[in-house]
Amino acid sequence: MFIDLFFRGLIILIFIAGSGVIGYAVTRLLIYLIPISYFGDLLQWTGSVILTALLLMGSAYFYVYRGFGAQADLTRRGPSAGGKVALTFDDGPSSGYTPAILKILAEKKVYATFFMVGSRVEQYPNIAAQIVEEGHATGNHTYSHITVPNAPPSMLVSQIMRTNFLLLQHTGTYPRYLRPPRGLYDARMRRIARLLGQEIILWSLSSQDWHRRATASGIVRRILNQVTAGDIILFHDSGSLLGGEGGDRSPTIEALGPIIDGLRAQGLEPVSLEELIVGSANAVDRSAG
Known part of the structure; x- marks a missing residue:
């Protein structure tokens, strides 16, 4: 009973x-x-x-x-009009994968957003700086990839503030965006984001490249079969399922170029997160670079 x-x-x-x-x-x-x-x-x-x-x-x-209740302060996708999508990368930077991803993005003339973990910014400050130098946006992914709802208030504030400071220190830019690890947020994080002038960004389509059995062909197939205009697409340039380093991101690197080509073949253009959300008025022309 x-x-x-x-x-x-x-x-x-x-x-x-x-x-x-x-x-x-x-x-x-x-x-x-x-x-x-x-x-x-x-x-x-x-x-x-x-x-x-x-x-x-x-x-x-x-x-x-999808979330529950009113969530005007959260963004999961952009508008479907305009045929645009945004590429985002979590858990970096890493010495093994982030530079290779940056090289592909430069070759394809695509801007992305990197949601960085503070402890890895400390470990790889030059790579964090390179991300910004090459025109990409930064986002805060907490200092040690914590599970937000389980964190005591003081820890949560420290995790976000410390990462903001590190990104500002090593890249010269204040992160406009904030993404909770695993997509798990709570009301406290939403209040902190508002106070710090940051926007919480989630995603609408995951590459599932975190899976230990992920393959490049599987990642390409998943994205190109499921993508729609306005999607915020999630990739990873470091980390593992539980947040530590050690995850194999070589399938992500192998899949990235074909995904960008496939998106364009479908009439979808990868743009910066800001351009997707705010509109073409904030578009950045990379063709000249």
Whole structure:
């Protein structure tokens, strides 16, 4: 009985957090048309665990890609008009991958945004400076890739402020953008961003290059099959699933050129994050460089 009530309660919570006709229909279906007790004790327990996990995974996915409630201070994608997309890179800089990515971007005449981890800016200040020197934008990705909702208030403030200072110190620019690691944010981070004059940027399409089995062909296929105008596309130039260094980003490097070519073949132009969000008035002409 407890498991049954727990499961139903989770469904109701998910429904309350979400909205819309589909959510209502699914909730009613699960609660009234498929009673868990029907499957017997063993299946009841097994089914509860599996379905609870699926619901939690689904709600987490919805949280990162859609969010709950009013979120005028968060940006997940740009406008679909204009046929533009933005490329963003998380977790760097790194000595093994970031320079190679910068070389490809220069060859393709594309500007991107690099959401940098403060501790890696300390480790590779020259690469952080190179990113800005080559015309790319910077973003704050916290000092040590923390899970924001779990961080004590003082730690959260320190993680963001310290990274802002390091980026200003080593690149000469103050990061306009802020991206929470793993896309997990809370109200505190939103307040801090407002106070510091920063905009929280998430993403609408992930390359999933963080996966240990990621391949260049798989990354290319995923992006080109799913991309739409206005997408903010997530890549990584360092890090691993849990945030430490050691992740293999060679598939990302191999995939980047074909992705840019494929986007253009579809009539989509990779532009700076600022140009995508604000509009063509802030466009930067790289053709002369």
